[in-house]
Amino acid sequence: MGAVKQSNNFVLGLWDHEEVFLHAIEHIRHDGLEIYETLTPFPVHGLEEALGYRETRLHTVGFLFGATGTTLALSFMTWVMAFNYPLNFGGKPYWPLPSFIPITFELTVLFSAWGMVLTYCVRNKLIPGYVPRIYEPRTTDDRFALVFDIEGKSGEEIEKIKSLCSGNGAVEVKNRTFKDGE
Amino acid sequence: MVEKFEFDGKLKKNLFIMMGVGLLGLIWAFFANGVHDNHSRFWSNILLNTYYFTGMGIFGIFFASANQLGYSGWITLVKRVYMSLSGFVVIGAVFAAIIVGGVWANYHNLYAHWSLAENMKELPNVKQTFFAKPFWTARVVIYFTLWILVGKAVINAINAKNIGDQKVYKRSKLMAALWIVIFAVSESFVSWDMVMSQDPHWYSTLFGWYNFASYGCGGFAMAILLVIFLKSRGYLQQVNENHIHDMGKYMFAFSIFWTYLWFSQFMLQWYANIPEDTNYWVKRFDVPLFKVTIFLSLTINFLAPLLLFITKGAKRNLKVAAFISVLVIFGHYVDFFNMTMFEPNLIPAGTEACCTKGEGKEGEKKEAAAESTATVLYAQADAGTAKGTVGKTVVTPEKGSTDANTAEGQSSNEAAAQTEGEAKETKAEEGKSETKACCAGMGKGECKEHMAECKEGKEGEEACCGLQTKASLGLPELLTFVGFLGMFLYMFFNEFSKDSTFNENDPYLKESLRHHVEYA
Numbered sequence: 001m002g003a004v005k006q007s008n009n010f011v012l013g014l015w016d017h018e019e020v021f022l023h024a025i026e027h028i029r030h031d032g033l034e035i036y037e038t039l040t041p042f043p044v045h046g047l048e049e050a051l052g053y054r055e056t057r058l059h060t061v062g063f064l065f066g067a068t069g070t071t072l073a074l075s076f077m078t079w080v081m082a083f084n085y086p087l088n089f090g091g092k093p094y095w096p097l098p099s100f101i102p103i104t105f106e107l108t109v110l111f112s113a114w115g116m117v118l119t120y121c122v123r124n125k126l127i128p129g130y131v132p133r134i135y136e137p138r139t140t141d142d143r144f145a146l147v148f149d150i151e152g153k154s155g156e157e158i159e160k161i162k163s164l165c166s167g168n169g170a171v172e173v174k175n176r177t178f179k180d181g182e
Numbered sequence: 183m184v185e186k187f188e189f190d191g192k193l194k195k196n197l198f199i200m201m202g203v204g205l206l207g208l209i210w211a212f213f214a215n216g217v218h219d220n221h222s223r224f225w226s227n228i229l230l231n232t233y234y235f236t237g238m239g240i241f242g243i244f245f246a247s248a249n250q251l252g253y254s255g256w257i258t259l260v261k262r263v264y265m266s267l268s269g270f271v272v273i274g275a276v277f278a279a280i281i282v283g284g285v286w287a288n289y290h291n292l293y294a295h296w297s298l299a300e301n302m303k304e305l306p307n308v309k310q311t312f313f314a315k316p317f318w319t320a321r322v323v324i325y326f327t328l329w330i331l332v333g334k335a336v337i338n339a340i341n342a343k344n345i346g347d348q349k350v351y352k353r354s355k356l357m358a359a360l361w362i363v364i365f366a367v368s369e370s371f372v373s374w375d376m377v378m379s380q381d382p383h384w385y386s387t388l389f390g391w392y393n394f395a396s397y398g399c400g401g402f403a404m405a406i407l408l409v410i411f412l413k414s415r416g417y418l419q420q421v422n423e424n425h426i427h428d429m430g431k432y433m434f435a436f437s438i439f440w441t442y443l444w445f446s447q448f449m450l451q452w453y454a455n456i457p458e459d460t461n462y463w464v465k466r467f468d469v470p471l472f473k474v475t476i477f478l479s480l481t482i483n484f485l486a487p488l489l490l491f492i493t494k495g496a497k498r499n500l501k502v503a504a505f506i507s508v509l510v511i512f513g514h515y516v517d518f519f520n521m522t523m524f525e526p527n528l529i530p531a532g533t534e535a536c537c538t539k540g541e542g543k544e545g546e547k548k549e550a551a552a553e554s555t556a557t558v559l560y561a562q563a564d565a566g567t568a569k570g571t572v573g574k575t576v577v578t579p580e581k582g583s584t585d586a587n588t589a590e591g592q593s594s595n596e597a598a599a600q601t602e603g604e605a606k607e608t609k610a611e612e613g614k615s616e617t618k619a620c621c622a623g624m625g626k627g628e629c630k631e632h633m634a635e636c637k638e639g640k641e642g643e644e645a646c647c648g649l650q651t652k653a654s655l656g657l658p659e660l661l662t663f664v665g666f667l668g669m670f671l672y673m674f675f676n677e678f679s680k681d682s683t684f685n686e687n688d689p690y691l692k693e694s695l696r697h698h699v700e701y702a
Contacts, residue, residue: 045698
C-alpha cells in the first residue's frame with residue numbers, strides 16, 4: 001500500500017510438516033534472513049513466537065470499541081429515560097439501571113465485534129475489490145510456505161536462501177514472479 | 183515416566199488438623215446462639231459446605247467428561263486432578279444422610295417450610311406431592327447413589343490403562359456422555375431439593391443453571407490451586423503456564439457466565455415485580471448482613487475476575503491465578519451463604535429474640551418505623567402467622583421495588599412516600615389500628631413489654647420487629663469451612679494417589695505434553 005513499490009520477485013520454500021517447518025523458521029531467522037510472508041493451511045501453534053511477531057493490538061481495538069458501545073448505550077438511555085422523556089413504567093425509578101444492562105451489554109458486544117472485524121479487514125487488506133496475490137495454491141491444502149523477497153538481491157544471496165530452505169527440510173524450493181498489477 | 187502422588191503422613195496430619203478446626207467450628211456454631219436454640223447456625227453450616235464441596239466434586243467429573251467427549255487433548259495431563267475432585271462426594275453423602283435424618287426426625291429447621299406438617303399445608307398441592315418426605319428422600323438418595331456409583335465407573339473408564347484400544351476408548355466416551363446426562367438432570371434437581379426448597383414459596387427457573395455455574399467456578403478454582411500445589415511438590419512438571427492459562431480461561435468464562443445467570447435471575451424478578459418472586463430479594467435486602475453478602479458475592483465473583491484476570495499475562499502467572507482462585511472460592515462461598523443461610527436462621531417477627539437484636543438508634547427512629555411498617559406485612563405473610571395473606575402480600579411488590587432501588591442507590595423520596603402511602607391504605611382496608619414499630623428505637627425493657635403484648639393473642643395484628651437473622655459470616659463459619667476443606671482435600675489426595683498422576687496411555691497425551699510449546 002502507498003508509495004512503496006511492491007516487489008514482484010520471490011523465492012518460495014515449501015514444507016510438508018509443521019514441526020519441521022517451525023524449526024526451519026527458527027534456523028533461517030537465526031541466520032539473519034528476512035522472511036517476507038508465511039503461509040500455512042491451518043493455524044500453527046507457536047508460529048507467531050517463531051517468527052518473532054509482536055503481540056497483536058487487536059484486543060485493544062476491541063476494548064476501545066466495546067467501551068464506546070457501553071458509553072453510547074448508557075448515556076443515550078439515560079438521556080431518553082431520565083431527561084428527555086421521563087415516563088413511569090410500573091413504578092420503576094426514572095433511571096432504572098438494571099433494565100439498561102442487557103441493552104448496554106448487547107451494544108458493547110456489537111460495537112466491539114464489528115469494530116474488531118472491520119479493523120482486522122482493513123489492516124489485512126481484506127477490503128472488497130482487493131485481489132490478493134496467490135503465492136502458492138497448495139498452501140491451502142497441505143503445504144507450509146515461506147516467502148522471501150529477492151527484489152534487488154544478488155544471485156549469491158538468492159542461492160543462500162535456496163540452500164538454507166532445502167537444508168532445513170523444504171520439500172520444494174522455487175522462484176515466483178508476478179507481473180505488475182497482478 | 184509413570185509418576186504417582188505420594189500421600190505422605192505430614193500432609194495427612196495437616197489435613198486432620200484442618201478437620202479438627204472444622205469440628206471446633208461446628209461445635210461453636212452449635213452453641214453460638216445458646217443451648218435453647220434450634221441450632222440453625224450449625225445445621226445451615228453443614229448444608230452449605232456439603233452442598234458447595236459436593237457440587238465442586240461432581241463438576242470435576244463433568245468437566246473431564248465434557249473434554250473426553252470433545253476429543254480435547256490439552257487437559258490430559260490434568261484430567262485426573264479434575265476427576266479426583268469427586269472424592270468428596272462420599273463424605274457429602276454422609277452429611278446429606280445426616281440432613282435427611284434430621285428432616286425425618288424434625289430435628290432441624292433447614293426445610294421447615296415443608297418438613298413441618300402445619301407449614302406444608304400452605305403449599306399448593308403439586309408442591310405438597312413434590313416435597314412429601316418419602317419422595318424427597320428418595321430423590322436425594324438417588325442423586326448420591328448415582329454420583330458415587332456412576333462417577334466411579336466414569337472415572338475408571340477414562341483412567342483405563344488400555345485406553346489406547348479403540349473399544350476401550352469408545353467406552354470411555356460412552357460413559358462420559360452418560361455422566362453428562364446424569365449430571366445435567368441431577369445437578370438441577372439437587373439445587374431445587376436442597377437449596378431452593380428452603381423457601382418453597384419462591385422459585386426461579388434458572389436456579390439449577392445458576393448453581394451449576396457456581397460449582398464450575400469453585401471446581402475450576404480448586405483445580406488451579408491443586409495443580410499449583412502439586413507442581414510445587416514436584417509432580418506434574420510437564421504442566422506449564424499454557425495449561426494454567428486454559429484452566430484460568432475456563433474459570434474466567436464461568437465467572438462471567440455466573441454473573442450472567444445471577445443478573446438474569448435478579449433483573450427479571452426485579453422488573454416483573456411479582457410478589458412471589460421479589461420476596462426472595464426483599465427479605466434479603468432487609469437484613470443488613472444479606473444485603474452485604476449479595477453485593478459482596480457479586481463484586482468478588484464478577485468484578486474481581488473481570489478486572490484482575492482478563493489479561494493473558496494474569497492467567498499465565500501462577501501467583502495471580504492462585505490469588506484469583508482463592509478469591510473465587512471465597513466469593514462463591516459467600517454466594518451459597520446468601521442462598522442457604524437465610525431461611526433457617528431467620529428470627530420470625532414477633533418473637534422475643536428480636537429484642538436483643540433490634541435496638542435501633544434514636545435518630546433513625548422515624549425512618550425505621552416507616553420501614554418496618556411495610557416490612558411486617560410480608561414478614562407475617564411469610565412466617566405464615568397471618569390469616570389474610572392475600573391482602574398483605576399485595577403490598578410486597580411496592581416494597582420490593584423500593585428496596586431494590588435503594589440497593590441501586592437511587593431511591594427517590596417520592597417512591598418511598600408512595601410505598602408508605604399504599605401500605606397505610608392496605609391497612610385501612612383491613613381495618614387495622616395504628617401499627618407500632620417494635621424494637622426499632624425502643625429500649626430493651628420497652629421492647630420486651632411490647633413483645634409480651636404480641637404474645638397475648640395480638641400476634642399477627644401488631645407490627646413487631648422486622649426480619650432478624652441468627653446467621654453471621656463469622657469465625658464459626660470460617661472454621662467450619664476450613665474443616666470441610668480439609669475433608670475435601672483429604673478425599674482428593676486419597677483419590678488422586680490411587681493411580682498415576684495422569685493416564686500415560688491416553689491417546690491425546692502427546693497433545694497435552696506439547697500444548698502450546700514455545701518455539702522462540
